[in-house]
Amino acid sequence: MSKLILKPGREHSLARRHPWIFSGAVAAVDGDAAAGDVVDIVSSKGEMLGHGAYSPDSQIRARILSFGDCAVLPPADLVRERVFASVARRGNFFVEGYTNGIRLVNAESDALPGVVADAYGEWVVCQLTSAFADRHKRAIADALMMAHPSCRGVSMRSDVDSRRKEGLEVGGFMNLAGEEPPELIEIFEGPCKFLVDVRAGHKTGFYLDQREARAAVGRLANNCDVLNCFSYTGGFGVFARANGANSVLQVDISADALDLARRNTELLGLCHSNTDFVKADVFKYLRSCRDEGRTFDLIVLDPPKFAEAKAHAMKAARGYKDINLLAMKLLRPGGFLATFSCSGAMTSELFDKVLMEAAADAKRDFQIVARTRQAEDHPVLVSFPEGLYLKGAILRAL
Numbered sequence: 184m185s186k187l188i189l190k191p192g193r194e195h196s197l198a199r200r201h202p203w204i205f206s207g208a209v210a211a212v213d214g215d216a217a218a219g220d221v222v223d224i225v226s227s228k229g230e231m232l233g234h235g236a237y238s239p240d241s242q243i244r245a246r247i248l249s250f251g252d253c254a255v256l257p258p259a260d261l262v263r264e265r266v267f268a269s270v271a272r273r274g275n276f277f278v279e280g281y282t283n284g285i286r287l288v289n290a291e292s293d294a295l296p297g298v299v300a301d302a303y304g305e306w307v308v309c310q311l312t313s314a315f316a317d318r319h320k321r322a323i324a325d326a327l328m329m330a331h332p333s334c335r336g337v338s339m340r341s342d343v344d345s346r347r348k349e350g351l352e353v354g355g356f357m358n359l360a361g362e363e364p365p366e367l368i369e370i371f372e373g374p375c376k377f378l379v380d381v382r383a384g385h386k387t388g389f390y391l392d393q394r395e396a397r398a399a400v401g402r403l404a405n406n407c408d409v410l411n412c413f414s415y416t417g418g419f420g421v422f423a424r425a426n427g428a429n430s431v432l433q434v435d436i437s438a439d440a441l442d443l444a445r446r447n448t449e450l451l452g453l454c455h456s457n458t459d460f461v462k463a464d465v466f467k468y469l470r471s472c473r474d475e476g477r478t479f480d481l482i483v484l485d486p487p488k489f490a491e492a493k494a495h496a497m498k499a500a501r502g503y504k505d506i507n508l509l510a511m512k513l514l515r516p517g518g519f520l521a522t523f524s525c526s527g528a529m530t531s532e533l534f535d536k537v538l539m540e541a542a543a544d545a546k547r548d549f550q551i552v553a554r555t556r557q558a559e560d561h562p563v564l565v566s567f568p569e570g571l572y573l574k575g576a577i578l579r580a581l
C-alpha cells in the first residue's frame with residue numbers, strides 16, 4: 184500500500200479526528216497511488232495514523248477512512264459494511280410512516296467520504312463527490328440495493344460542481360443498479376405529497392434537509408397569510424396550506440419550479456387551495472410589497488447559497504441582510520419570519536449578526552422562538568463542523 188507522509192507538526196487535525204488532509208499538509212507520497220486508492224497515512228516520524236482515500240487532483244488530498252494503526256477492509260467490503268451501518272442508523276429516526284424521503288448516507292459524517300444517498304420511496308439517488316466514492320460506485324449501489332428495504336433502483340447525479348475539484352467528470356444522470364426511476368417520483372411527508380424530479384431537480388431532487396423546518400412552519404401557519412420566498416417545489420407553502428393557512432403566495436424566479444409547486448399544491452386535494460404563484464425576483468418582489476403596503480402573518484426566506492466560499496461571506500451577508508430587512512418590515516405584529524441560510528461559509532454567528540442588524544434597521548423587536556438546522560438524517564460529525572451548512576431561525580415580530 185502506498186504511504187502518504189505528512190509534514191512535521193501536521194498530525195494535529197488527525198488527532199482531533201478531522202477527516203480531511205489538505206495538500207499543504209502532505210510532505211510526500213511514497214508509492215504509485217492512483218485516484219481513489221486507499222493509502223496509509225503516516226506522520227513525519229513514521230507513525231501510522233490511519234487509512235485514507237487518495238485524491239491526487241483535489242486540495243483535499245486524502246479523506247480518512249479509519250484512524251489508528253489497524254487493518255482496513257478491502258474497499259468493496261468497507262463500502263458495503265458502512266452503507267449497511269448508515270442505513271441501519273436511520274431506522275430509529277422516524278415515527279413510522281411520517282415520510283419515505285430520507286437521506287440514507289450523509290458523506291463524511293456517516294464515515295463514507297463523498298457519498299450522499301437519498302431515498303425517495305423505493306428509489307435511491309446518489310451524489311458522489313470524491314475519487315474514492317466514484318471509483319466504488321457499483322459497490323455502493325449494490326450495497327444500497329440490499330440495505331434499503333424494497334429498493335428498485337439506485338442512480339447517480341454527476342452534475343454537482345464539487346466533482347470538478349476532484350478531477351471527476353461532470354455529467355448527467357446514470358443508472359447504477361436495478362431499474363431506471365420514473366420521471367417524477369411521488370413521496371409523502373407528514374400531511375403532504377411532493378413530486379421529485381431526480382434527474383433535473385436540485386441536489387438529488389428535493390430539499391430533504393428542510394424537513395423539520397417545514398414542520399415547524401406548518402405548526403405556525405393556521406389562519407395565516409403566508410409569503411413563501413424562493414419557493415422552489417413549494418415545500419414550505421404546501422406545508423402551510425396543509426396546516427390551515429388562510430392564503431399562500433409562492434414566489435420563485437423559475438417558471439419550472441413554480442409549475443412543480445403548483446402540482447404539489449394540487450396533490451393536497453383541497454378544493455380551494457388559496458395559493459398563488461408569482462414568478463418574480465424576490466429582491467424586487469419584497470420591495471414592491473413594501474411600496475404597496477402589503478403585510479403578512481408568516482414569511483419564509485429560504486434562498487439559494489449566496490456564498491460558495493468564505494471569501495464571499497461578506498458579500499453574501501449583504502444579500503441576506505437585504506431580504507431579511509425587507510421581510511421584517513412586511514410582518515404584521517405577532518407575525519413570524521422563518522429565515523434560513525444554506526451557505527456553509529455563512530457561520531451561525533455571522534447569520535445571527537445579519538439578523539440583528541436587519542432588525543435594527545427595520546426598527547422593530549423580534550424574539551427568536553426557534554432555531555432549526557438540517558434534519559436529523561443529515562447528521563454532523565462532532566469533529567467535522569464543515570458538515571453543518573444549513574441554519575435557520577424563526578423570529579416573532581413584537
Ligand code: SAH
Nearest residue numbers: 390413414415418435436437464465485487
Ligand atoms: N425553499 C425551497 C428551496 C429553495 S432553492 C424548498 O424548500 O424546496 C432556491 C430557489 O430560489 C430556486 O428555486 C431558485 O429558482 C430560486 N431563486 C434564486 N434566486 C432567486 C431570486 N432572486 N428571486 C426568486 N427566486 C430565486
